[in-house]
Amino acid sequence: MLVYIIGGAVIGAVIGHLVPPGSIFWFAVGAVSGALVQRYWGRRF
Numbered sequence: 419m420l421v422y423i424i425g426g427a428v429i430g431a432v433i434g435h436l437v438p439p440g441s442i443f444w445f446a447v448g449a450v451s452g453a454l455v456q457r458y459w460g461r462r463f
Contacts (some may be wrong), residue, residue: 419456426452 430448434441 419453422452422456423449424452426450426455 426448427445428448430444430446430451431441433448434444437444
């Protein structure tokens with residue numbers, strides 16, 4: 419699960435440098451999205 423959270427956070431930080439409202443917001447969105455993706459895939463597979 420930690421891999422998905424870190425991966426999502428890194429992707430969010432990269433997007434945050436390009437898209438407003440900033441890297442902190444996208445970092446948090448990416449981390450939460452990574453956790454949700456892992457939970458979804460954990461239930462399906």
